Amino acid sequence: MKKQEHIDAILDSFDGIKRAETRPFMYTRVRARIQEESNFWMKTSSVITRPLVAVCCLVSIITVNVYLIIDADHRQKAETMATAGTESDILQNENFILASNTGYDFNK
Template sequence: MKEQNHIETILNSLDGIERAEARPFMHTRVMARLKEESNFWTRTGSVIAKPVVAVCCLVTILTVNIYLIVDGNNKQRAETVTTAGTESDILQNENFILASNTSYDFNK
């Protein structure tokens, strides 16, 4: 008896079903979307707009920035170690002498 009632309730639940109706202008929207041209920029925009791509780009940019900052600090430390040790080394450099002569104004 209990099983029969269960089957009856299931069958009776289908009595109130009505035909599904689409929202207004749904057909027009779907047809416009189907006819939309798929050029390079629309496809590129749809790929870039995906969250996975955006997160990957962000992680890549942050990784490159961190690498450049750390690498730049290491190069600065190396440059400070390899600078000239004495004043005579600096004064005997031809580039330094040329640079100091070109900045002198003879018209004074």
């Protein structure tokens, strides 16, 4: 019996329900808001704030950074190899000068 009384109490609570009413000029406010969103900056900001756009920007920034770091390492290795070749050429030239000067007699 208690269960049936509880169900009847719940169903009786719906007796006083009325249809929901909107505030005055609600339709015009909604229409103004929809037209306001057609602004260029509103559309742009709504696109930029999407998670997919943010993830794509983040991935592209990380990709560019990794490329620049790897490219800098390759450039540094290439410069080291080029510098090593130049230094060996300079040392060979100094040895050549020293070898040619050893035959010179300073006592003359």
